[in-house]
Amino acid sequence: MTDTNAKFSCRNVKVHYGDFEALHGIDIDIPDRGVTAFIGPSGCGKSTFLRTFNRMNDTIDGCRVSGKILMDGNDIYNKNLDPVLLRARVGMVFQKPNPFPKSIYDNIAFGPRIHGLTSSKAELDALVEKSLRRAGLWDEVKDRLKLSGTGLSGGQQQRLVIARAIAVSPEVILMDEPASALDPIATAKLEALIEELKERYCIIIVTHSMAQAARVSDKTAFFYMGDLVEYDATEKIFTNPSNNRTQDYITGRTG
Amino acid sequence: MSENNFVSPQAVKRLKKRRGVEFRFRLWGQAAVGFALAALVWLLVSIVGTGHSAFSQHxxxxxxxxxxxxxxxxxxxxxxxxxxxxxxxxxxxxxxxxxxxxxxxxxxxxxxxxxxxxxxxxxxxxxxxxxxxxxxxxxxxxxxxxxxxxxxxxxxxxxxxxxxxxxxxxxxxxxxxxxxxxxxxRKKFNKILFTNPDSRDPELAGIASAILGSVMILVVAFVLAFPIGVGSAIYLDEFAPKNKFTDFIELNINNLAAVPSIVFGLLGLAVFLNFMGMPRSIPLVGGMVLALRVFPTITIATRSALQSVSPSIVDGALSLGASHTQAVFKQKLPLAGPGILTGSIIGMAQALGETAPLLMIGMVAFVTEVPTSIAEPATALPVQIFLWSDSAERAWAERTSAAIIVLLVVLITMNGFAIWLRNRLEKRR
Incomplete structure (x- = not known):
């Protein structure tokens, strides 16, 4: 039954794009604090599933989600719940870094401003600094906060996006293949950041890199063709998977 | 040697053929560009040639x-x-x-x-x-x-x-x-051309009334067409449900942009003059008619500008808890701004050159006074050109060309401003 420590409890979650069923009824409990990785071959539904947690699928025409997803025991697909409020609690980092074409400062300040989180310029300044520090970007950009966020390198942009998400004080951060556009050094920095962030946030990361999942995550879920095949502690998945298909995938026999 | 060898006689022949195709296409393209340039030069030379002398007078x-x-x-x-x-x-x-x-x-x-x-x-x-x-x-x-x-x-x-x-x-x-x-x-600069309204005597005729009329028409057209055009584009693109009905509306806005402008003149004649009983030949009605003509252009430009904004920007805003409206107005619209402005300015430039619909609502009248409000009879630059081109005396010919020069200068300035604005705004990102 429902794990009482779980941040998210999903029961029989199905996602349809029009007539196509992308997910065939997923049951999973995702713990608070720590990193949960979703792995699986392209088109297996892991990104689709990730986007159900902040209801980003709502923005796609013809996409329907059924089943139950409870966050702290509350149904996030409840009709009375405004997805806007949900997304303030569940931040997201996308595959391609997408900083707003505005100054670094305004990138971070956008979220606090629309939610009215700060009441003075000084408070906002402090929040921007705190967010950038948490994302490990402050020292690199503190002298050029007025410059455009799009002028940063790919790795810096991705950390800027994370800082932007942190600024609205979310409880959860979803990451959709955050390192796929980054070089190894930027990836290492990002992974170190994830390691730090998991002390404060529940992090769910979709990744194509098995090594990355092994390095950063505490629990790993393997998806295949719209099904959750196996979900367990990362160490167990990578050393002693109980399902043959998982075994085949992590050893590179299927992909 | 195999048949696929790249130095075999067949391969060399094939290569020659490929190069030949490329060469002919280049030649064709250069000829086309050359023709376009020649046409432009010919137009400018002939108009400036006859028109420049009207800027001075004895x-x-x-x-x-x-x-x-x-x-x-x-x-x-x-x-x-x-x-x-x-x-x-x-x-x-x-x-x-x-x-x-x-x-x-x-x-x-x-x-x-x-x-x-x-x-x-x-x-x-x-x-x-x-x-x-x-x-x-x-x-x-x-x-x-x-x-x-x-x-x-x-x-x-x-x-x-x-x-x-x-x-x-x-x-x-x-x-x-x-x-x-x-x-x-003595020969002097022809100030009369810019300060006087139309006259029966060519030496006293000027385009003051036409310029002022055109400005008023453009202002009225812009004030009406810009909010309608941009508003309908934002609504259709971002907020309207996607169904058969909105598809139908979209199709019709595109059709509206392709309707010959004289039809808008007829519409204005029927609705504004005959039905609503507004006076003929005033810039207010001219602007209203041209607003109908221009707003589909602005709508189309705005939609393409909105669609060219990367959806990842909107996703980013939404993922931070922005409402759909906030994401559109705070992130997407500012990015689409340069495109919207350029489209609007080019739409207004089109309106400036529009003649046929103004003829239909009586702006072809012989106006010998400079208008002081949008509710007084006026004429417009292209209509003035049309009127003068029809006059018999030799002196009208150079004045017609001079008025065309003025119109072209204004058009080029507007288009140049649009390009400058777009480059400037895009650089700021």
Whole structure:
């Protein structure tokens, strides 16, 4: 039954794009604090599933989600719940870094401003600094906060996006293949950041890199063709998977 | 050797063929660009060639004796009487004084025909009306020559043409040359072209009313079309449900952009003039009609600008908890701004050149006053060009071209501004 420590409890979650069923009824409990990785071959539904947690699928025409997803025991697909409020609690980092074409400062300040989180310029300044520090970007950009966020390198942009998400004080951060556009050094920095962030946030990361999942995550879920095949502690998945298909995938026999 | 060898005779032949195709295509492209450039140059040369001379005009500077016996024999200085006084007589006497040897009545008439009769009399009348104390004094005033003299000195009326086939007699040519030698006739910048409204006399005709009318029409059209065009684009693109009905609306907005402009003129005639009973020939109605013409263009430009904004930006805003409206207005719209502005300016430039719908709502009227509000009769630049191009006298031809030059300069300025604005705004990102 429902794990009482779980941040998210999903029961029989199905996602349809029009007539196509992308997910065939997923049951999973995702713990608070720590990193949960979703792995699986392209088109297996892991990104689709990730986007159900902040209801980003709502923005796609013809996409329907059924089943139950409870966050702290509350149904996030409840009709009375405004997805806007949900997304303030569940931040997201996308595959391609997408900083707003505005100054670094305004990138971070956008979220606090629309939610009215700060009441003075000084408070906002402090929040921007705190967010950038948490994302490990402050020292690199503190002298050029007025410059455009799009002028940063790919790795810096991705950390800027994370800082932007942190600024609205979310409880959860979803990451959709955050390192796929980054070089190894930027990836290492990002992974170190994830390691730090998991002390404060529940992090769910979709990744194509098995090594990355092994390095950063505490629990790993393997998806295949719209099904959750196996979900367990990362160490167990990578050393002693109980399902043959998982075994085949992590050893590179299927992909 | 295998058949696939790249140096085999067949391969070399194939390569030659490929190169040949490329060469012919290049040649074709260069020819096309060359043709376009040649057409542009030809257009500019022919228009500037005939039009540049209209920017200067010949004027006479003469000492007019404002004799009291002619203008105000009673000495009452009654404003209405002064308005109706015989200024023509004064102009005649001043000119006759230049050639005392001319006594015959027919010859005197020809002397008088050297000056712009209505131009000179109106100028004197205005002066005296504003300052009656001038009566009895001699004033030095510069007045336009008649358009024939102007055309003669500009070389459009040829001296070598037989006398009975030109509008200026041999005597007149001699007198005009004498006046020029005496320094009475001089060539000056033609301010009249920019400060005067339309007139029956080419030497007094200007495009002031047309320019002001065009500006008013554009302002009205922009104020109406921009919010409607941008608003409908944002709604259709971002908020409207995607269904058959909105598809139908979309299709019709695209169709509207392709409707011949004269149809909008007919619509304006039927709705604004006949049904709503608004006056003919006023810039307000002109602007309303052109707003109908332009708003689909703005809608289409806005939609393509919105669609060119990366959806990842909107995703980013939404993922931070922005509402859909916030994501659109705070992130997407500012990014689409340059595209929207450029599209709108180009749409307004189209409106500036639009003639047919204005003809339908009566803006083709002969307007001899500069309008002071959008509810007064006015004309528009392209309509003025149309009117002048239809006039017979030689002097109208250069003025038509001059008006076209002005219109082109305004259009090029608007388009240049649009490009400058887009580059500037895009650089800021």
């Amino acid at each position: 004027f006479m500077t003469l000492d007019f004796e404002l004799s009291e016996t002619t203008l105000d024999p009673t000495g009452a200085r009654d404003a209405e009487k002064l308005r109706g006084a015989n200024y023509r007589r004064i102009v005649q006497q001043t000119l006759y004084a230049q050639f005392p040897e001319v006594t015959e009545r027919k010859a005197k008439q020809e002397v008088f025909a050297l000056v712009s009769a209505s131009g000179a009399t109106n100028q004197l009348r205005q002066m005296v009306y504003q300052d009656p104390s001038l009566i009895g004094q001699t004033v030095r005033v510069t007045v336009p020559t008649s358009d024939q003299v102007d055309q003669l000195f500009k070389g459009y009326i040829k001296r070598e043409t037989a006398e009975d086939r030109r509008k200026v007699s041999d005597r007149q040519i001699a007198w005009a040359d004498t006046l020029k030698e005496r320094g009475v006739i």
